[in-house]
Amino acid sequence: MTIRHLKVFVEVCENSSITKTAEIMHIAQPAISQTIADIEKYYNVILFNRINQRLVITETGKILLQKAKEVIANFDEFENLAIATLENPIIHIGASLTFGITHLPRIMNYVKQNYPNVQLLTTINNSKEIEQGVLDGTIDFGIVEGSISNKNIKIENFIDDKLLIVCGYDYPINSKITITELAREKLLLREKGSSSRDHLEHLFNLNGIECFPVMESISNQTIIEATRANLGIAVLPEALVRGHIINKKLKSIELQGVELVRKSYIISHKNKKFNNTFKQIYDYCCSFEK
Known part of the structure; x- marks a missing residue:
């Protein structure tokens, strides 16, 4: 049973005539009769009686007519929505807090200028939450830092x-310290699950050191302000603190024998299907600073 069967049924009801319905729908008259017969056989009902060479709808037919109209209306609404979505696609991009500040605005501007019909949704959260959104299908693709181990994620x-x-410009500390000395300082860190926190804790674990921050925050800006106030030492992306260092509000401390560089990735679900517009935006993001 298809939507075509229902449309033929409704048209026959409205015209009370197989012949007229065939003319209106540009379908052969025997095909119209067969469609009605198919419905009656499939549901074991009688839709019409022939009285004085006229089709008269039965009480059962009247009940089903109303439902058929509702189904057709819902189908038409679905079809119109599908067409509108094709013409005005919705793309949901996620980014870690760092890339939400440093790169996402550039992507949004690119989409706005080149794909004005695209409805762009954005989510900024820590990398673990963005990864989970990609796995759940609520985020089309994300930009995150740190390791990705889930086999369902394409990177x-x-x-x-x-x-x-970094620390406040007047914070009393040597310009070069060891990992052990860093662990003894008052650490101002992002929350667990954030890439920068995971990266630092991994480094501590490799050296048999436990991490006990005096402050945790989901906000990079909060940590920056606390660091500028000489409340402790933070580990933050260079892109977010470069300006503060230039303006002598913060200073950078060298960690002996260690360079803190983390990989970042564009992630999507391995089963995600891309339409042309989506793929072009995705490819643009993949081309950043290669």
Whole structure:
């Protein structure tokens, strides 16, 4: 049973005539009769009686007519929505907090200028949450830092992201410290699950050191302000603190024997199907600073 069967049934009801319905729908008269017969046989009902060479709808037919109209209306609404979505696609991009500040605005501007009909949704969260959104299908693709191990995630290399150890410009500390000395400082860190926190804790674990921050925050800006106030030491993306260092509000500390560089990726579900517009935007993001 298809939507075509229902449309033929409704048209016959409205015209009370197989012949007239055939003319209106440009379908052969025997095909119209066969369609009605198919419906009656499939559901074991009688839709019409022939009285004085006229088709008269039965009480059962009247009940089904109303439902058929509702189904057709819903189908038409679905079809119109599908067409509108094709003409005005919705794309949901996720980004970690760092890339939400440093790169997402550029992507949004590119989409706005080149694909004005695209409805762009964005989510900024820590890398683990963006990864989960991709797995759930609520996010089409994301830009994240850190390791990705889930086999259902497809990854493309993005850019290398450098982390800096920073403190207030007047904070009393040597310009070069060891990993052990860093662990003894008052650490101002992002929340667990964030890439910068995971990266630092991995480094501590490799050296048999436990991490006990005096402050945790989901906001990079909050950590920057606390660091500028000499409340402790932070580990933050270079892109976010470069200006503060230039303006002598923060200073960078060298970690002996260690360069804090983390990989970043564009991630999508391995089963995600891309239409042409989506693929062009995805490819644009993959071409960043290669």
